[in-house]
Amino acid sequence: MRILGLIAGILLLNGCNTVGLRTDPVTHTVPAMSASPPPAMTTAALAAGVHVPADARPVGNLARPPTIWQRIRAGFRLPDRDHPRIRNDLRWYARHPEYIERVMQRAEPFLHLIVEEIRRRGMPTEIALLPAVESAFQPFAYSHGRAAGIWQFIPSTGRRFGLRQNWWYDGRRDVIASTHAALDLLQRLHKRFKGDWLLALAAYNSGAGTVARAIRFNRRLGRKTDFWHLYLPRETRGYVPKLLALSNIVATPEKYGIRLRPIIDAPYLAKVRTGSQIDLALAAELAGLDIREIYRLNPGFNRWATDPAGPHYLLLPVTHAKRFRERFARLPASRRLKWKRHRIRPGESLIAIARRYRTSVALIRRINRIRGHAIRAGRHLIIPVARKNLRHYSLAAEQRLRRLQRSGKGYRHVHTVRPGDNLWNLSRTYRVSVRRLAKWNGMAPRDHLRPGQKLVIWRKRPARPGHAALLGRNPLAQRRQAIYYTVRRGDSLARIASRFRVTIRQLKRWNRIRGRYLQPGQRLTVYVDVTRQSGSV
Secondary structure, three states: OHHHHHHHHHHHHOOOOOEEEEOOOOEEEEOOHHHOOOHHHHHHHHHOOOOOOHHHOEEOOEEOOOEHHHHHHHOOOOOOOOOHHHHHHHHHHHHOHHHHHHHHHHHHHHHHHHHHHHHHHOOOHHHHHHHHHHOOOOOOOEOOOOOEOOOOEOHHHHHHOOOOEOOOEEOOOOHHHHHHHHHHHHHHHHHHOOOOHHHHHHHHHHOHHHHHHHHHHHHHOOOOOOHHHOOOOHHHHHHHHHHHHHHHHHHOHHHHOOOOOOOEOOOOEEEEEOOOOOEHHHHHHHHOOOHHHHHHHOOOEOOOEOOOOOOOEEEEEHHHHHHHHHHHHOOOHHHOOEEEEEEOOOOOOHHHHHHHOOOOHHHHHHHOOOOOOOOOOOOEEEEEEOOOOHHHOOOOHHHHHHHHHOOOOOEEEEEEOOOOOOHHHHHHHHOOOHHHHHHHOOOOOOOOOOOOOEEEEEEOOOOOOOOOOOHHHOHHHHOEEEEEEEOOOOOOHHHHHHHHOOOHHHHHHHHOOOOOOOOOOOEEEEEEEOOOOOOOO
């Protein structure tokens, strides 16, 4: 890529204005080289005392090849970049240049395609920096609020904007699909809030309803309704300033003692069509890439192969795309996956067979033309299987989870989820926080558990055999279910405890109540034993 940049600079001196770089299926064209100030103009600006970023200054007799930062700066349109509330974030970024470098290193493969789409839509280019605030450009980021990918979509919003989520694939992590969805959402919010980008960004973080309610509240009190005067959740109040601070860093990095990674303004990735499902280890071999690089560039794929239902494309470095296309064209379609012939045993089900071969029931049914779920012992099934040992697919969902579950300290305990288990009960039983329990297992605190699921709990001391604290051996704990009760006039802790057959001490601990008195309208969480409740709640 740096060689391409140098060639572009030489072509500029010879009077060439544009360089076309072909990708599949769209041809991307690098913007006119005149976007980078010519040496004479830049030298004159420096002499006149005008600030010129280091990446636009001449080197000897040659102009530097244009960087993506110059293109991003040229499209800055957000207001209030000098607002006092961004100063703390500016100071933090200035004190942590190593963080900026890590984020930009992760962003390098994706920045050009994001900026291209933003410029095509005529949106402010500061938005290209939003994934740095959302996820630090970590493609496998998963938050405690169940948000995934560099743009941090929660499941419901992702589905609403066309991001499919299944066993094979999560569109929230697909960089192309999620970028289109995020920009669609931002444009919709921009329109709803009458052209105010700061309100649109705040709504992207906390929801349009939250921002709209804050605006109505201020209107009733006769207050201003711009972003800086709204009472919003704490996270949202800090969200927009972080983006504005980061855009200031990009605008004048030298002012803050930061050197931005020199990312050339040219496509890093090519979108290559495959037309069908393909084993990702095979794709890596065809492209001449490490399997981990395939996953980092295509984080939407959860398993050892692409989704049989699509999307049927891969993002590959432009430097490897040609090699992949040539080798892929010579590969018969039947060899894109490895196949195994399985003889159905008595008592086997499609679910059990799918689990054994790390594939999905839907794929087995489609390949073998099975309607319903009935199968007959003695017959054979054709099943696609991974070409290599599953540990080779080091960034597939299963391997990432396995690595995460081994990252704790102390004594490792494995709990098999049973019907009625939930993260809150498990956290109480093992005396750990819900958030830590979720983090150890690659989950969010609100995620649901499946019977048979294996959870890892890290303890300071090894569990004693027969210890009553282990939920798997505590039938009472398995029957506990959370309900929410609104305090009524005349209620007391003793009365509520008696009604739900719990103790006053439990009520106070569950709701962090220190005194003895309750207020009408107060909402309490009660964990009841559902087998002992006879009356209605």
